[in-house]
Amino acid sequence: MHSLIKDILAPSLDIKTFDDSARLRVEAESLAFTTDSYVVDPIFFPGGDIGSLAVNGTVNDLAMVGADPLFMTVGLIIEEGFELHALKEILSSMRNAADKAGVRIVAGDTKVVGKGKADRIFINTSGIGVIPVGVHISGSNARPGDRVILSGPIGNHGIAVIAEREGFKFNPPVLSDTRPLNLLSKNMLSVTKNINAMRDPTRGGLGTTLKEIAVSSGVGVLIREDAIPIEAGVRGACELLGYDPLYVANEGVLVAFVPEKDAEGVLSAMRKNPFGRNSALIGEAVAEHRGNVVLETSIGGRRLVEMLSGEQLPRIC
Amino acid sequence: MHSLIKDILAPSLDIKTFDDSARLRVEAESLAFTTDSYVVDPIFFPGGDIGSLAVNGTVNDLAMVGADPLFMTVGLIIEEGFELHALKEILSSMRNAADKAGVRIVAGDTKVVGKGKADRIFINTSGIGVIPVGVHISGSNARPGDRVILSGPIGNHGIAVIAEREGFKFNPPVLSDTRPLNLLSKNMLSVTKNINAMRDPTRGGLGTTLKEIAVSSGVGVLIREDAIPIEAGVRGACELLGYDPLYVANEGVLVAFVPEKDAEGVLSAMRKNPFGRNSALIGEAVAEHRGNVVLETSIGGRRLVEMLSGEQLPRIC
Numbered sequence: 001m002h003s004l005i006k007d008i009l010a011p012s013l014d015i016k017t018f019d020d021s022a023r024l025r026v027e028a029e030s031l032a033f034t035t036d037s038y039v040v041d042p043i044f045f046p047g048g049d050i051g052s053l054a055v056n057g058t059v060n061d062l063a064m065v066g067a068d069p070l071f072m073t074v075g076l077i078i079e080e081g082f083e084l085h086a087l088k089e090i091l092s093s094m095r096n097a098a099d100k101a102g103v104r105i106v107a108g109d110t111k112v113v114g115k116g117k118a119d120r121i122f123i124n125t126s127g128i129g130v131i132p133v134g135v136h137i138s139g140s141n142a143r144p145g146d147r148v149i150l151s152g153p154i155g156n157h158g159i160a161v162i163a164e165r166e167g168f169k170f171n172p173p174v175l176s177d178t179r180p181l182n183l184l185s186k187n188m189l190s191v192t193k194n195i196n197a198m199r200d201p202t203r204g205g206l207g208t209t210l211k212e213i214a215v216s217s218g219v220g221v222l223i224r225e226d227a228i229p230i231e232a233g234v235r236g237a238c239e240l241l242g243y244d245p246l247y248v249a250n251e252g253v254l255v256a257f258v259p260e261k262d263a264e265g266v267l268s269a270m271r272k273n274p275f276g277r278n279s280a281l282i283g284e285a286v287a288e289h290r291g292n293v294v295l296e297t298s299i300g301g302r303r304l305v306e307m308l309s310g311e312q313l314p315r316i317c
Numbered sequence: 318m319h320s321l322i323k324d325i326l327a328p329s330l331d332i333k334t335f336d337d338s339a340r341l342r343v344e345a346e347s348l349a350f351t352t353d354s355y356v357v358d359p360i361f362f363p364g365g366d367i368g369s370l371a372v373n374g375t376v377n378d379l380a381m382v383g384a385d386p387l388f389m390t391v392g393l394i395i396e397e398g399f400e401l402h403a404l405k406e407i408l409s410s411m412r413n414a415a416d417k418a419g420v421r422i423v424a425g426d427t428k429v430v431g432k433g434k435a436d437r438i439f440i441n442t443s444g445i446g447v448i449p450v451g452v453h454i455s456g457s458n459a460r461p462g463d464r465v466i467l468s469g470p471i472g473n474h475g476i477a478v479i480a481e482r483e484g485f486k487f488n489p490p491v492l493s494d495t496r497p498l499n500l501l502s503k504n505m506l507s508v509t510k511n512i513n514a515m516r517d518p519t520r521g522g523l524g525t526t527l528k529e530i531a532v533s534s535g536v537g538v539l540i541r542e543d544a545i546p547i548e549a550g551v552r553g554a555c556e557l558l559g560y561d562p563l564y565v566a567n568e569g570v571l572v573a574f575v576p577e578k579d580a581e582g583v584l585s586a587m588r589k590n591p592f593g594r595n596s597a598l599i600g601e602a603v604a605e606h607r608g609n610v611v612l613e614t615s616i617g618g619r620r621l622v623e624m625l626s627g628e629q630l631p632r633i634c
Contacts, residue, residue: 018533019455020378020516021351023448026343034338035390035443039428039435061337073352075441077394111356111439113632118356119434124392126352126443131340138336199337216335315430 004110008084012091013074013098013105022106024071028130032067034058035126041315043090043120045164047156047175050123051093053251053317056178058125059101060200063182064254066137066189067129069103075124076110082120090121101180103127129182134193142197142217144287147263151184151254151270152177152278153229154206158248158313159237168241174233177252184273188256191265197257200250202317207246207305209255210293217257220289223305224296227282246295247308249316257285321427325401329408330391330415330422339423341388345447349384351375352443358632360407360437362481364473364492367440368410370568370634373495375442376418377517380499381571383454383506384446389415390424392441397432407438418497420444451510459514459534461604464580468501468571468587469494469595470546471523475565475630476554485558491550494569501590505573508582514574517567519634524563524622526572527610534574537606540622541613544599563612564625566633574602 009015017023036057043050055072062069074094078087098105160176162168181200188195197217201209206228214221230238230245238245252275258266263281270276293305326332334340353374360367372389379386391411395404415422477493479485498517505512514534518526523545531538547555547562555562569592575583580598587593610622 017455018529019457020381021349021384021444021446023382024348024350025346026348029342031341031343031445032338033341033388033390033445034424035392035441036426037392037394037428037441039394039430064337065340067338071350073350073443075352075354075392075443077354077356077439107351109353111354111632113356113358113436116433117436118439119430122394122428122435122439124352124354124441124443126390126392126441127338128348128350128445129338138334140336212335315428 009108015108030131032062032065032129032131034061037124039122039315040317042164046160046173048178049093051090052097053178054123054125055094055097056180058127059180059182062127062129063185064198066135067131069127069129069182071106072103072127073107077118077122078112079118079120080115137195137198139197139213140216142213142219142257142285144219144285145260146257146285148283149256150280150282151276153231154250155234155245155248157251158316159234161316162313170233179252181254184276187269187273188266191269192262194259195256200254202249204308205247208308211307214293215291218290219285221285221293223283225298227280229278229280326425332425347448349379349382349446349448351378354441356439356632357634359481363477363490365495366410368407369414370495371440371442372411372414373497375444376497376499379444379446380502381515383452384448386420386444386446386499388423389420389444392426394435394439395429396435396437399437454512454515456514456530457533459530459536459574459602461602462577463574463602465600466573467597467599468593470548471567472551472562472565474568475633476551478633479630487550496569498571501593504586504590505583508586509579511576512573517571519566521625522564525625528624531610532608535607536602538610540600542615544597546595546597
């Protein structure tokens, strides 16, 4: 155990201290703090792996409240007999993802459990970041009149993982969208601090996230189906497998509620960032339909978007 | 999943926000940040459970660098079919432990995996705390001349867990020592900020921890076996089971390296705290024997204390 941490975990992740806690210098009035465990199955999938997913996921949780991610911890639970080369590959992927996002991994922990007591590897990442003065983003702050902006096509992560798990082949393959969104959110906040609500629609997909914001903020949300970008491969896979793309998990898109006067500026800043190139205005918040999400369908009808009940795709993250 | 978090996790732990990150106000120059995953088997044992262990463990990791623990996150990985009443009991135990330590649980995450893909429940806790100005405690700061102070009897946690797991009955039962050490470390730091090294000897026990400090600090450590408090029940169990108490895990004792001039004062402050009532001076750091721990045995001999190789008792925390 000692050598697993000292010889593999610490050098792979560039962890420098071996005290019980990392010691950090932070200058901030307001800190963001978050945690997520990752149990994705399979651990390697088109476009990423459990390591990059775990780093990007926590970076994004911080970015969604407008924070600059600074530091991260990593907790590994490993099944006995898990291949060392796979562990090293995952740690190297974590390190790369952390470097790309500009976040430092400062502490780690490893537990090994017997064969059959875990499924290969589970990863927890926790992160802290600094929230700039004047930024107050929350899922309960959306206001009537806000424009709803989506940063890119939905459904890629869920379809990529399920395809790998079930052995479906798509041509071209659907890739997970796992990526850090902190620079994109920074670009947005450089236009205006008045972003009211922001979320990355992971488990439960865009539909569940919009419904949660509608309920928490006490607003209605009107969305145009035609305006929601979906890659052809994802659309085809969803039709084939019977999934509604509104409920398929994403790991690299965000949805933001921005006051009307700032929406165009934010949108054009987003489109300059490679991770926001396909950003689109997909709807708006309204005073009517409080707590509901109303979808204008492509064929002209309207339907209510409810929260996903149960998990459509288990172990997607 | 949504209802598991909203209806059980959040109210049990008193988590108030449902944004992607908690927003915290922290005033500090220097922050401590740590993480640990808990996979203890069994999850309920004499003197505690996986919930109190997970909270106290992270509180203690913060306290060992002299930090006041402030905030904590909780990540649960739950096996499908895990009993709801056990989950509620564990969450309530976490909440109680957090209240006792004066730490706030501010964010949580839950993942459910299929039957047979995890062993009932695994818990990750990550924590942040504030390190007071002038405090520089590290496992690599022990100096020749430092007195080595142990806060209480060793071996209780390991024996309590193994007894429960293997169905051994001791009379009276050996109880885990899981408890928060942050008030004890605060009492110590109120005497002097010159505590050089401090650790809670968990996995690997006191022997491994002392050896790590000897190596990291480049000092020798002389320890008197007679001075190390061990409860009669623990001593008996170790003899019966063939364990060396120096390598049995603890979850509620600390070992500190304190300059000679401050040692008596720190010791008497510790003895006034119920969790340090049985504190004892067990040895000292020396310039000779660099990187080694030398034990003066009860029968007058001397032996080197090495690091525990492998895990003596798996899944002890």
